[in-house]
Amino acid sequence: MKPAPFRYHRARDVHGTTRLLAELGEDAKVIAGGQSLVAMMNFRLARPAHLVDIAPLRELDRLGTGPGGALRIGALTTHHTVETAPDAVLGAGFAVLRRAMGWIGHLPIRTRGTVGGSLAHADATAEWCLLAVTLGAELVATGPDGERRIPAGEFFLGPYTSVLGPAELLTEVVFPRPAPHAALTEFAERKGDFAIVSAVVDLDIEAGGVRGGRVGLGGVAPVPVRVPEAEAVLAAGGSFAACAAAAAAAADPPGDANGSAAYRRALVRSLVERACTEAAAGTAAGNATRKAVSR
Amino acid sequence: MTTPPPSADAAPGAAPPTGCELQLMVLDVNGEQHEVITEPRRTLVDVLRHDLRLTGTHVGCEHGICGACTVLLDGRPVRSCLMFAAQAEGAALRTVESLAPDGAPTEGPEEGPEAGAQAPPAPGDRLSDLQQAFRAHHALQCGFCTPGFLMLAEGFLAERPDPDEAEIREVVAANLCRCTGYQPLVAAIAQCAAARRAARENRSAQRKEL
Ligand SMILES: Cc1cc2nc3c(=O)[nH]c(=O)nc-3n(C[C@H](O)[C@H](O)[C@H](O)COP(=O)(O)OP(=O)(O)OC[C@H]3O[C@@H](n4cnc5c(N)ncnc54)[C@H](O)[C@@H]3O)c2cc1C
Ligand code: FES
Ligand code: FES
Numbered sequence: 001m002k003p004a005p006f007r008y009h010r011a012r013d014v015h016g017t018t019r020l021l022a023e024l025g026e027d028a029k030v031i032a033g034g035q036s037l038v039a040m041m042n043f044r045l046a047r048p049a050h051l052v053d054i055a056p057l058r059e060l061d062r063l064g065t066g067p068g069g070a071l072r073i074g075a076l077t078t079h080h081t082v083e084t085a086p087d088a089v090l091g092a093g094f095a096v097l098r099r100a101m102g103w104i105g106h107l108p109i110r111t112r113g114t115v116g117g118s119l120a121h122a123d124a125t126a127e128w129c130l131l132a133v134t135l136g137a138e139l140v141a142t143g144p145d146g147e148r149r150i151p152a153g154e155f156f157l158g159p160y161t162s163v164l165g166p167a168e169l170l171t172e173v174v175f176p177r178p179a180p181h182a183a184l185t186e187f188a189e190r191k192g193d194f195a196i197v198s199a200v201v202d203l204d205i206e207a208g209g210v211r212g213g214r215v216g217l218g219g220v221a222p223v224p225v226r227v228p229e230a231e232a233v234l235a236a237g238g239s240f241a242a243c244a245a246a247a248a249a250a251a252d253p254p255g256d257a258n259g260s261a262a263y264r265r266a267l268v269r270s271l272v273e274r275a276c277t278e279a280a281a282g283t284a285a286g287n288a289t290r291k292a293v294s295r
Numbered sequence: 296m297t298t299p300p301p302s303a304d305a306a307p308g309a310a311p312p313t314g315c316e317l318q319l320m321v322l323d324v325n326g327e328q329h330e331v332i333t334e335p336r337r338t339l340v341d342v343l344r345h346d347l348r349l350t351g352t353h354v355g356c357e358h359g360i361c362g363a364c365t366v367l368l369d370g371r372p373v374r375s376c377l378m379f380a381a382q383a384e385g386a387a388l389r390t391v392e393s394l395a396p397d398g399a400p401t402e403g404p405e406e407g408p409e410a411g412a413q414a415p416p417a418p419g420d421r422l423s424d425l426q427q428a429f430r431a432h433h434a435l436q437c438g439f440c441t442p443g444f445l446m447l448a449e450g451f452l453a454e455r456p457d458p459d460e461a462e463i464r465e466v467v468a469a470n471l472c473r474c475t476g477y478q479p480l481v482a483a484i485a486q487c488a489a490a491r492r493a494a495r496e497n498r499s500a501q502r503k504e505l
Contacts, residue, residue: 002336007316039377112373
């Protein structure tokens with residue numbers, strides 16, 4: 001199908017854009033990489049009357065470490081930029097992000113799709129949303145009334161819904177500290193599809209031993225979630241298998257055409273254990289494991 | 296009937312578009328500048344095919360899944376169905392037509408006095424090295440997916456000239472082919488990469504000799 005008519009606006013600067021969005025009201029939409037929005041418009045699932053193209057805001061296309069080892073990623077940074085960023089830019093402690101990119105769609109999607117677009121789109125199993133929640137990222141948004149910083153854990157409200165207002169622009173995501181022992185893994189029916197279930201584990205390793213860590217899941221709730229029950233097992237020195245079992249017991253996933261609740265729970269168990277192992281090894285071969293999951 | 300290209304300071308709060316509002320766009324396709332007057336809702340693939348008559352780029356699913364519409368935008372493979380043409384202003388676009396600029400189909404030997412003097416070009420002579428590799432490995436049957444795979448591979452090899460087989464397999468998974476199976480595609484791309492590598496090594500060896 002073809003999209004419904006709209007008026008095309010090209011953004012000049014962040015503040016002008018938020019003012020324009022405020023004036024245009026609910027009928028306006030921002031377009032970044034267009035990898036979710038254009039597909040929806042082609043199917044007329046979205047029919048904004050005004051489209052504001054933020055691609056000219058080049059200052060939002062940046063990637064680099066800041067004070068305290070934090071990683072700052074501008075909203076217009078593409079998945080492909082992260083995937084190909086050298087350690088000097090990404091920081092060795094954030095290699096988990098680079099490895100995770102291989103799970104997002106395909107190369108021609110990653111060359112256009114942006115980090116900010118993924119977060120704003122708020123798909124329940126999007127890799128960036130799960131990484132942001134599990135690694136405790138902070139999202140920076142600018143609206144007509146100025147800037148606010150939102151912890152990722154409070155950003156997502158439900159599938160495709162976030163706390164962003166219609167006139168607010170996501171400008172940046174900040175990952176506060178390196179996660180050298182972290183891994184993302186997931187299962188999807190076909191290469192490049194959105195995951196049915198995805199898992200991120202970020203381990204605290206001191207003196208060669210696991211002292212605790214964070215466990216996050218996508219595909220088990222309307223938004224990506226941390227699993228305190230599984231994290232408690234890690235903090236108490238439990239095995240990865242016990243941690244995975246605790247995550248599966250705690251999860252209350254929905255059942256739908258992509259998989260029953262019991263199937264998703266089984267996935268949680270396998271994926272959490274695998275993510276733990278890969279996180280501990282620190283060199284998870286990301287995509288290589290994808291094949292092993294398929295049966 | 297042409298409306299000026301809207302911008303962020305175009306009258307805000309203006310009524311939503313009703314009929315067909317037109318916009319002037321300048322697109323750089325295969326090294327040539329094209330002026331197109333069309334609706335902002337026109338996707339890049341539709342402008343390429345319908346307005347510029349560059350029908351080598353195909354269109355299948357219109358939601359980013361099949362890859363038939365893959366073109367290069369500033370050297371990188373992108374889905375031209377998931378972009379509005381207006382978003383491509385200022386970027387360098389390449390379509391499958393650019394791979395062998397002289398590769399227009401020949402209709403038998405050329406006419407004229409000299410026609411018989413030279414052997415007519417063998418079919419395939421005017422194809423690019425990548426296209427020839429596809430041909431040699433039977434990496435196409437119906438050809439519907441071929442322009443997309445060619446541009447995907449061209450963009451991929453530009454960034455990763457020395458891919459291993461696993462990387463090639465990973466990248467061809469981006470596009471769909473319902474005919475050939477993927478093995479010939481993998482073989483063709485690997486062979487093209489190897490030939491380009493050999494040519495590079497040859498050139499640098501020659502430079503050293505000079
Ligand atoms: C075939 C295919 C497979 C895919 N597979 C995956 C996958 O496995 N995992 C995954 O995570 N994603 C996947 N995607 C989606 C892809 O990651 C998109 O890049 C992403 O969802 C949206 O980013 P975008 O820049 O393209 O945003 P757009 O499509 O331009 O916008 C998406 C939404 O976010 C809003 N928005 C964008 N930027 C901002 C901003 N800075 N501030 C406020 N609002 C903003 C828009 O208004 C719109 O509502 C896939 C897409 C395709 C076509
Ligand atoms: S037509 Fe663009 S991906 Fe199918
Ligand atoms: S050759 Fe027919 S779809 Fe690929």
